[in-house]
Amino acid sequence: MPHPNDPKLRSFISVDPTSDFPIQNLPYGVFSARGLAPRVGVAIGDYVLDLWELEQDGRFAFGEIGVFSQSSLNPFMALGPKAWSKTRARISELLRHDHPELRDNEELRKRALAPMREARLHLPLAVSGYTDFYSSREHATNVGVMFRGKDNALQPNWLHMPIGYNGRASTVVVSGTKVKRPRGQLKPPNADAPSFGACKRLDFELEMGVVVGQASTMGEMLTEQQAEEMIFGFVILNDWSARDIQQWEYVPLGPFQAKAFATSISPWIVTREALEPFRLHGPQQDPQPLPYLRQAQPNNYDMELDVSLRAPSMNAAQSICRTNFKYMYWSSVQQLVHHASSGCAMNVGDLLGSGTISGPEKHQRGSLLEISWNGTEPVALDGGIKRSFLEDGDSLVMRGWCQGDGYRVGFGEVEGTILPAE
Template identity: 85%
Template sequence: MPHPNDPKLRSFIDVDPASDFPIQNLPYGVFSAKDGLAPRIGVAIGDHVLDLWQLAQDCRIDVVEPAVFAASSLNPFMALGPKVWSRTRARISELLRHDHPELRDNERLRQRALVPTADVKLYLPITVAGYTDFYSSKEHATNVGVMFRGKDNALQPNWLHMPIGYNGRASTVVVSGTKVRRPRGQLKPPSVEVPSFGPCKRLDFELEMGVVVGQPSAMGEMLNEQQAEEMIFGFVILNDWSARDIQQWEYVPLGPFQAKAFATSISPWVVTREALEPFRLQGPTQEPAPLPYLRQTQPNNYDLTLDVALRTAGMNEAARICRTNFKYMYWSSVQQLVHHASSGCAMNVGDLLGSGTISGPEKDQRGSLLEISWNGTEPLELAGGIKRSFLEDGDSLVMRGWCQGDGYRVGFGEVEGTILAAA
């Protein structure tokens, strides 16, 4: 049987070469259709969703417990482990191949199991057990450090020795399309002596990737590189919305809190680690060399293009404001997971790890408005004379990401959010 990542594979479903969802991808999500059935597990293929519950009911997919595909989150399926993930993806690939008649020639099953994407509603794909956000782009950390501490003290002394992170809020992780209410909080500009309480005035986005943890680790135990890799089920695009003015006042001495707790948006499709395998590459050279528990023996970064587009209330079309790449990350997702468990912290099925803002070396590769506008001193200029230093009510932000193969792309769809006025 051909490997599911074989670039020569074709589906019996017509898939545009520019589609995010060719047969080489097969990302998982949770959807409902117009059939009145409850939300359940599906796989994206071209402009359709393949209903895995329908296939399991027809005994076309062999898993330990077919009911996992009737669940409203991926957690029960992820809990079955990497061997089941791989076997299931291979079977789905086989059923969708252009030269395999089993589903292709079964019109009755096809009509039940293949749903046009235009007719479905997509949901948060996982039950988020815990959410941790990292700070792992050297370019982003350097830009922010230069802004607030000067060029000679841009990186804190610990930054080159471990992935820096903080525990966020799982309760406010939302799926693409969920509107985001402008947060309120304590504000204290440098020009005033006492804080006030009110709507955030410096609302920002952070372009990130999210790691979906599909296997648990025991409390008190460390992970090695291979164990951490095998625990990763897949990836989503992640927008960690940020209230910069609230953060500036509150973060001393314990770091982000309310400024990052109000919303984190993720894409509805989880692209599996296995689908990204052809796009792995070596990350930046780490100097000084990390401590032994963080050292890597294989490439753990990915050649993954990322776009951010902004549409204001006065614009007809969104305008691209950033294009960067996941390959620039200094600390890899595997290193983040290894470090997270290194103290003995237990990891759970459904944990979500944010990569941290992804910026590249060039000005147009900056993954936040804080950097793009250089803390408001260089406003972003858009069509029609519109300018932005930070996000305003009615602004809509769209993030997209993909890995480009030979004649196909493995993509994530999009994560979109529109800003509503403060309550």
């Protein structure tokens, strides 16, 4: 049987070459349609394949029945990497243009294929815990130059370990969820005392999210291979950030309320296996990391990323950032290895944010803080509109994809619109 990543594979469902969801992708999500309860599906072209309908019809063989009838992917992820790979291969077989099992079964096709336009997409996983990292050297350097000067841009520990903080799983939301402008303590540099009010410097952060699909044991470390096998897949992640709240609160313990109000993710989880053809080595790490963080294989990905902003008076969104996931200094595998290195137990459904993804060029900066250089160089949008930070009514869309030969493995999008603070 052909491998699911074979670029020559075709589905009996027509898929445009520019679609994010060819047969080589098969990302998982949770959807509802036709008045039925949320369940697990896979994106294929302009359709959602209902895996619960196929499971009921006896098209899968699991030790546990009903994993696809659930409102999250956690029960399926808990089955482990061998089950993930076997299931993806089976879905690929069912969707192949030369395989008659689903193609020629009109009744099953009608039950199992829902038009994407009629489907409501839900948060695809029950988020057990959320950790956000700070792993782009370009982003960390830009921010450091702004606030500490060029000679002290990177803190002494940054080149020795992935820096991160524990965020809030309770406010991870799916694409399309509107985000209220946060409130908090504010203290501008010229103020004698703090005040409480609505954030005035609201920002986005372009990130990828790692979905952990297997648990680790408290007190035990992970090897590179173990960490890789624990990764189920990836989502696009927008870590909304209140820069003025953050500036006052982050010393000495780091971000807190400035990051806790919302984190948006795309509804489709692209599996690690689907991204395999696009793996490459990341930037050279100098100094060499300590032995537990050293990598024997390429753990970065050649993944194009785009951010578009639409102000309320604009007819269409305008791209303000175009970068690539390959620039990340610390890989997702290294982040997971480091996270568990103290003995921290990882759970099925944990979400790890990569940290803002910036590249070496100005148009590759993954936050408004960098793009507008802390508000001193506002972004010029169509119609004479300018933005230093996000305003009420602004809508932000992030997209990501890996480009193959005649096909692309994409994530769809993560969108969020800013509502006024109460």
